[in-house]
Amino acid sequence: MFFSKKLQKFENLKHCFFSRKNGFSKGCYASLNCGLGSSDKKENVQKNLNFVCQKIGCKDESLITLNQTHSNEVVYFENESSVKNKLTGDAIVTKIKNIGIGILSADCAPILLYDPQKEIIGCIHSGWRGALNGIINNTIAKFEELNSKIENLIAIVGPCIGKESYEVKIDFYERFVDRNLKYAEFFSKISDERYIFDLRRFINNEIYNSNIKNIENIAMNTFLKKEFFFSHRRSCLNKEQDYGRCISVILMT
Secondary structure (H helix, E strand, O other): OEOOOOHHHOOOEEEEEOOOOOOOOOHHHOOOOOOOOOOOOHHHHHHHHHHHHHHHOOOHHHEEOEEOOOOOOEEEEOOHHHOOOOEEOOEEEEOOOOOEEEEEEOOOEEEEEEEOOOOEEEEEEEOHHHHHHOHHHHHHHHHHHOOOOHHHOEEEEOOEOOHHHOEEEHHHHHHHHHHOHHHHHHEEEOOOOEEEEOHHHHHHHHHHHOOOOEEEEOOOEOOOOOOOOOOHHHHHHOOOOOOOOEEEEEEEO
């Protein structure tokens, strides 16, 4: 369990970037796998989610996650009747209290947002595809629609894959620089066909360019920290059939 120093200052907030520890799952899912989309036993995943609810302080039915598709789609819960679990999207924004909104990740970055003046919370699932296609910008735009002043926003970027573990091919690199030549700065060339990509730095740049200056990073590499995190890339390299997902949650009381 990992926490933001910035968010811990607010008594009306509960949050956590949960690790893979202290759960009920076995094998490659050991142990706090919160991904219902995995091939893990559903009863074990549900036990894990119930554990998260106990720790975060919400009812089991009040922990809301998404059907994440690496999109730029933002889900907004305007009132309690609009709250539904497993809607399709990659970010949630709400003013509703006592609802835990969560992001599942296994190398992608979970991002938690809070406006203490307007009392609005948000969470974002941001891998390279979502970040490149505007999930961060779209989420911040939703805060602005709700009359949030961007300078008041706090953004916390959670554990994600580190640049030293993120080797990509040249077509990946070209996808970025074709969009914006300045994006080349987030890559380090290691051969004519291979690059290293700094996902965390790219995400921080997107947040900063949206005029959010109050940013904190839980700078842990999910690929290297096997004892703490699931990793899609690590599981693929190890030829494992599947992988678990960690959960990151924020709740306002």
